[in-house]
Amino acid sequence: MNENILGLIAGALTSIASLPQVIKVFKTKNTDDLSALMLIILILGLSLWVWYGFKKDELPIILSNAFAAILNLILLFCKLSFKK
Amino acid sequence: MNENILGLIAGALTSIASLPQVIKVFKTKNTDDLSALMLIILILGLSLWVWYGFKKDELPIILSNAFAAILNLILLFCKLSFKK
Numbered sequence: 001m002n003e004n005i006l007g008l009i010a011g012a013l014t015s016i017a018s019l020p021q022v023i024k025v026f027k028t029k030n031t032d033d034l035s036a037l038m039l040i041i042l043i044l045g046l047s048l049w050v051w052y053g054f055k056k057d058e059l060p061i062i063l064s065n066a067f068a069a070i071l072n073l074i075l076l077f078c079k080l081s082f083k084k
Numbered sequence: 085m086n087e088n089i090l091g092l093i094a095g096a097l098t099s100i101a102s103l104p105q106v107i108k109v110f111k112t113k114n115t116d117d118l119s120a121l122m123l124i125i126l127i128l129g130l131s132l133w134v135w136y137g138f139k140k141d142e143l144p145i146i147l148s149n150a151f152a153a154i155l156n157l158i159l160l161f162c163k164l165s166f167k168k
Binding site: 003006007009010011012013014015016017018019020021023024025028030031032033034035037038039041042044045046048049051052055056 | 087090091093094095096097098099100101102103104105107108109112114115116117118119121122125126128129130132133135136139140
């Protein structure tokens with residue numbers, strides 16, 4: 001497979017992966033089993049990838065990681081709001 | 085910040101992010117709130133990143149994504165085993 005296409009598919013998958021998790025949390029309103037520390041580290045890492053993308057001027061890196069960061073920010077917000 | 089250092093820190097963070105989630109699942113034996121679909125898409129995407137790393141001959145991409153894929157495989161295994 002062409003490297004660029006491979007990278008695009010890989011990036012698309014790892015970016016949209018959190019979407020079913022967001023939908024699940026919206027449906028169940030349960031976030032007990034989600035690790036807040038995981039979300040925080042992930043958001044930090046994804047934000048650095050966005051910064052990296054800006055420095056390298058690579059739009060796919062910026063967009064895919066920004067999208068994933070937003071999804072995980074939503075999850076963290078739910079985690080903190082739904083706390084019993 | 086130097087781009088390579090930035091990329092290394094970003095990669096390290098997004099790789100180890102799942103570790104607190106694995107520890108939490110091991111402790112609580114609860115995976116109800118985790119989305120299996122998220123884990124499956126993530127493992128697929130991370131595996132493609134490993135493949136991409138091999139094609140590009142970039143060891144950091146191979147190692148960081150392989151590590152993250154293993155952590156998420158463990159989570160998926162727990163999700164399927166702990167099902168009530």
